[in-house]
Structures are given as C-alpha cells and as structure tokens.
Amino acid sequence: MDSSTEANFPWTPEQLAVLPHDNAAPKLLSSIWALFAVATLFLTLRVYCRILKRRSLWWDDYILIAAWVCSLIECSLLTHMTTLGYGLHIWDFDWNNFQAIMVPTLASGTFSITAAVWSKTSFGITLLHITDGWYKKVTWFCIISMNVFMFLSALFPWVDCTPISSAWDMSVKGTCWDIKVTVYYDIFSSGYSALMDIVLAILPWKFLWGLQMKPKEKIGVIAAMSLGMFAGATAIVKTTQLPDMLSADFADGVPLWIWGNAETCASIVASSIPMLRVLVKEAASSRGYKSGGYFDRGTGVTGNHSRFVTISSRPAPTNSELELHKLGDDRSDRSILGNNPNLQVPQAKNGIVQVTDIVVKYDEENAQGK
Template sequence: MNFISRCIYSSQIFIFAVEQTTNIGKEMVSTLGKAVLAIAWVFNGVAALVVAARYYARIKILKRFTIDDALILLTLLLAVGNSVFLTISVHWGLGTHMAALSDIQIQNTVKWVFLCEFFSILSPGIGRIAYAFLLLGLVPPVQWRTRFLWSIIAIQFVVDIVTIIISFAQCRPLSTFWNHDVSGTCWSPSVQQDTGFFQGSVCSAVDLTLAVFPASMFWNLNMERKKKIFLSCLMGLGVFAMTASIIKTIELRAITAAADLTYAMAQLAIWWTLEANLVLIATSIPTLGPIIRRQHRHPSPVPDGSSRSSKGGGAQATRPWHALFYAKRSKTERGSSEDLWPGVPKAYALEESVSREQKRGIKKTTTIGVGYEDVDAAPLGTIY
C-alpha cells in the first residue's frame, strides 16, 4: 500500500509540475493540453531514435530482422497514432475543464479520446509481446522457460483484445458514448473501469515478470557480480513502464469522472502515453549492444569470436564473428545473448554443447570469455 500511495503522490506532483494555464474569456482555466502534447511528441521522438538505433544494430550490423523487430515497428506506429489522436483531442479541449467548453467541444474531445483507446491499449501490449519474443529467441530451448514466455504472450494478447472489444461494445450505437443526443444504450461506466483495472494490473504484472525473467538466468553465469547486476538492470528497464502502468491504472477513475471528464481524461492520457513510450524504449535499449561492441572493438589479426577455448587444451578455432550472422541457421537454432550486449555468453550454443557432451558421457569444462564454467555442474536451461 505504501508503494501505491507513493505512486499516487508522485503522479499528483508530476501533473502539477507540467500543468499549464491559458486564458479563456475572463476566467483563468487550468489546462493540461500543452502538457499532453509535449509528453506525447517528445517521448515519441526519443522512442523513435532508440528504435532507429535498434534497427541499425539488428539490420546493419547483425544482418537480422526477426519477429520482435517487426512488432516493435508496429508498436512505434501505434504510439504515433496515439499522439495524433491526442493532438486532435487537445485541439477540441482535452485538458481543459468542461465548464469552459461548449457542448460540441466536449463531444469531440470525448470522441477522439475514446477512439484513442485502441492505440493506447495495443501499443504497450504489443511492445511487451515483442520483448517476450526477443527473450524466446535468446533462451536455451528449455521447456518450462519457453512455455512460460508463450504463456505471457498469450495472456497479454488475450487481455488486450478482450479489453478493446469490451470498450468498443459498451455502447450501441457507438456514437452514444460521446453524443448523448443520439438515442441508444450504454453499459455502466463501472464495467469499463473494472475492465481497465484488470487489464492494467495484468500489464503491470507482465512488466515486472519480463523485467525479472532475464535476471534469473544472468545470475547463474560465472562472471563478476557487477556485470550480473548491470545486465540484469539493462534487461529489466521495463520496471519504469510498470510504474507508469500502475499510475495509469490508478488514474482510470477518470472514466467515471462525469463532472469534469475532459480534464480528468488528460491526466489519464499522460500516463498511458508514458507507458507506451517507456515500453518501446525499455525493450529496445538492450538490443543496442552490437553498436557498443563495434565502437569498442580493437583491431586484431584474430577475428572476434575466436578466443573461446577448452580448459584442457589450446585455442579452439571458431568462425569469425561475421560468419555467425551471415550463416544459415537451422530450424532450432536461436539468437545469442551476445547479440544483445558485449561479453554475454552465447546461451544457446553453450546449452547445445552441454547436451551433446552429456549424451556422450564426457565431462567438459568450457571457457566462456569472462571465466570458466563447469557446464556439467550447471543445471541445463539456467545458463544465459
């Protein structure tokens, strides 16, 4: 409860800090319109730059474009769509108190914010699914880990789709939601609010799960504790999106704020916009490792990737680094955690080596760059 209380308090301080005032007639009317626009487009710009860097790393350096990259592009487009619809909403009066708006302005504000729900729900949702697919391509083919990630993907997708269906099915005809002059019927606002609370809770739980999941694997690597902490934090940036998701869920009370809906919805819009863009940024930053590796690569006659050797013998020849990315992959072969950040062992290759050697009954110790790992002593599926 203390954490939730702090989130509410922080959100109130944040809203107060970004709140703008404009003159409408003779009355000073508080408005969040400018804040909504600033947050939407500034964070969109930052997210777009991070995604562009991601594509440079994935396509230009690694020569790879996978399903998570495609989903991130869709996530970015949905986030931009959210900003476009919010811009139209602000034009009509989003962030301004209802007392200062005409009936037409109120109707159009509510209409465009309502239509914006499609983007605000799907954008962060697909971003989370994209991150789960990224992890699927990195983890060893261990049954429980794979099934767990697929369960996360299924839960996120189903919950988001059901939420959208409920949102757009609550009024017949749909225009009844924003135009009370149209004869029709709508469900109680509490239905959408309760659905939103459930969806927001699931999203926050997924953010936390996906943030902790990589750390559970990094912690089993034989490397310095500082590096483990760094990598765990790098892959766990989704906690920032989780915080925005929690505050957004709390702000869903705006749905039933009939007395000042146009102002209350602006507060909610700020947090769902932050959530969507923070998901984009958090899921893309871990993929920028190849750029760092390229910047810090030292000239050497020995190709990168040839330093791996057996503990009991001399250097073991391996393919040059670029061959790892250009070569054809088998159906079961996956990406490498080294593709994300320099110095992270190739989880799948190590796992495959362990399985092969165990079948032969041979005990083998493998050097993985940062130290020595007794692969027979390590539980299968816990090496990342």
Template structure:
C-alpha cells in the same frame, strides 16, 4: 518475429500519439469548463477513437519483450517460457476484449459522444473496472518481465560488473510497471466521465510512457553496438551477429 512485432508496436504507438495530438488541439489537458461546447463533444469522440490503438499497442510491445527474452534464454527455462506465453495470450485476449467493450457498451456506439434518443448504455463503471483490471495485469507482466532475467543472467560467464549492467538494461521493465501501476490508480476516474478533458490527460501520458518503455526494453539487444559506435567510435556491424543471444556473455558484452 521480434522485429515485426516491434515495427507493429511502433506504428501503433505513433498512431496513438498522433490521435492524442488531435485531442490536445481540442483541449485535452484543460478543465472541461474552459473548453468551447463544440470542442467538448469532439474531445469525447476522439477519446473513444484513440483508445483501441493505445490499448492494443500494450500487448504488442510486451510480446516483443517476451520474444527477446525467449531468444536469450534459448532452450533453457522451459517453464518460464510457458508461463510467459500463457500470460501473454490471456493479456492479449483481455486487451482485445477491452477494445470491443469500449464501443459495445453503448447501442448505438455513437451515443458515447453524442445524444442519441433511445440509446442503451452500460454503467460507465463496467468499462472503468475492466480498464483497472487491464492496467493491473499490465503492471504485473511488466514487473515479471523485468525480474525474469535474474534467472539466467547470473549464470553467464562474465564479471559481476557486466552482469549488473546487463541486468540493468534487461530490467528496465520495472519503469514500465511503475507507469502501469500509476495508470491503474487513475483509471478509476473513467467511470465518472466528468471533466474528461482534464482527467484523461495524465492517463494518456502514463499509458504512452508505458508503451514507449516496452519498446525500449525490446530494443535492448541493439544498445551495446550503438553505445560503442557513439561513445567509442567503433563501426556498427554490417549485419546482425548470428547467435548473438546464445553468446551474449562472450561477444559484444565482453568489450564493455
């Protein structure tokens, strides 16, 4: 499940970056008054196209991290497992709702990027406030996923140095939480819809960074063998080590 979630998250991430590249070609990152009029409408249209992929990539990446932590914790920390999955269900539901609201705020939806006579749209601040909530919730979950390893890493039978190193890898979600917090501070500009090409650039940059760091955190279990292979010329394992998560303090991490 963790592998499938990671693959899906990576696919969504690549699609998001590809669509952002299209936006850059039309002028994303430049002030709107420097962009030709025909490109301005294209920027607005592609902005709404890319949003669902970027939004849905967030819960998928975090689910991968939760699956990793769940396997590392084993049958212990039952309360933490319930807490994580309840919050992931709520966060996923909120992200799906945010994707729907992005298009449902105007009737017909094409009124978001072009002039449609008789179109009815919600106040832009509605979508901006929902985006702010999503960014804040995402930041909260990132920091939570980074702090939870403290509850079981210190119980492992290994030296303090190894515990610190392991926790550092598992706690990289702090960086993802910082990205989400910065994105939350900038998401208020979504309600103005003025100089969109300039305002959205940093928002997409921080969002892509958050998704990338979520993927890295979920892949942390593979870093030790890769490090040994690159730095110590040790051969990579031919197949996954069984019960790696339950023996994290006795096998691969013992050779640090």
C-alpha cells in the same frame, strides 16, 4: 463558454468565478511528444543495431515498430482532440464539439492500449529467443494472457452500448453499461499488465546468471534485460489514474493520457536498450586501441596486440541457441541481436567451432626500452 454549453451545464456566474479556467492541452502535447521522441530515438538505434549486426529484423522488431506506429497515431489523435478543445475544463468546453471529439477519443484509447501491449509483447518474444524450458512456457503465458485482457479493454468502449453506434453518436438513443464496469475492468487489466512487466523483467535473471561470463558483464546484461521494471512502474501509476475516467470534467483525464503514453514509450526504450549494449561495448573497446598497439587502461602500457581464432573439437550442443549464449562475455549480447555468422554452432556430432578472442601480448623488456 457559449450558450449551448450554458444550457447543458448551467453554472452561475458566481460559481464560474471561483472555478479554474486553465487549459491542460499544452502540458498534454509537450509530454506525449517529448516521450514519443525519446522512444523514437531508441527504436531507431535498435533497428540500426539489428541491421548492422544481422542485416535483417525479427518478429520482435516488427511488433515493436507496430507499437511505435500505434503510439504515433495516438499522439496525432490527441493533438487533433486539443484543436477541438480537449484539455479545457468542461465548463469552458464548447459543447458543439462534443460529437466531433467522441470517435477520436475512443480511437486514441484503443491505440494507446494496443501500443502498450504490443511493446510488452515484443520484449516477451525477445525472451523466447534466449530462454528455454519452463522459462519459455511462462513467457508464452504472460504474452497470451496479457494480450487477451488488454484486447478486451480496447474493445469494451466500442461495444458497451446498444445499439453500438450510440457509444459515439449522440444522436442515436441507446442504453449503455454502467461506466464503472468498464473502469473497474480497465483497472484490473492495467494492473495485470504492470505485473507482467515485472514478471518479464525478473524471468531471465536465473537463466542469465548461469551464463559463462565475467560477473561485471553478467550484471550488465541482467540490468539491461530488467529495464521493463520502469515500464511496470509507469503502468502502476497509470492504473492509479484510471478512476479519473469517472469524472465529468475532461481535464481530469489528461494525466491518464500522459502516463499511458509514458508506459508505451518506457516499454519501447526498455526493449531497445539490451540491443544497444553491443554498440556501447564495441565503442568502449575501440577507444582502447591505439595505432599500432593496444592501450591497457589499468597499467598505462601499450604493446602489440593480435587477434587469434581458437579452434576446438567438441560434441555439438543439443540446443544451438542456448550454446551460443553460453559462449561468454559479449557474445550473449550479440545473441540477443541474432546469430552472428562468425559464430556458427556446428550441427555434426563433432565439429570445429570458431571462437573469436582478443589476446593482448605484452613484452616487458620492449616496453621498458631494453
């Protein structure tokens, strides 16, 4: 601790002897970059799956990528802050760096909040593609209200002082709001964001349960679409850390940064996993095929297999997206990725619908060598 720090925080040598002198920076950096790496892996697989199946991206993909970029900027700013001494206790912090750390701190908070709300918005937009009726209206309400409340949380630290520049420039004299106002509002907005995670995770349950699918497949899709619960759980934990913003010790804020980053990364992972189910299912299916035949894991019998195209004539649905989801089995997974060009719903009143099925032929006499 240098002399300038002693002038501002004049602890006696006896007091300093019993105070902790650990540095939380290594824990902060290892946590946020490890979480970011996991989120990057899942987002990369999601984009790969999108391009592989549709050869184009949707708005939800672009918004999720934007959230990832905001998270990257946040992690980079936090890393820069640790070079200025962030992570040290206030009694060990070099007060000469206080001015230099102010703007990166405010910017990190803004990017953290933006990354979190955009990652949740991406999942909401995904739901807009697979829901209809009141489900869609509720989804829109969740998206809009969440963005409004979180936007204010990102804005307040920049405008809570008069003149505004005094919020980050210590050389400018001004008056600021009571810090409790900002903290209490952040607790509200963060709690609301956690609630929206849970609502968006539960919202598609009834809709997905009505799909014509095998129960096991149906449960799998619902589970994949409900992983936002984990993001909601991290948001709740982050909310409990917000009162630490009232502490004068910098080091007390490290857990808040970690859980804020965890919230965003959990949202990115939760938004990506539903897209990856198709790859998992196809990988599992490909393992069932042997050269020249199909392996039935239930009976241990191999035999010839054929790929058939079923042609049927029926009235065209009023909602092509909804009909595509009701075709059944993993087509509901594929519809999350986008309309498969091989599964086009006709626009005419009556038309030919092509549905791809796998039909396994098994000749018992041939299998027994007769």
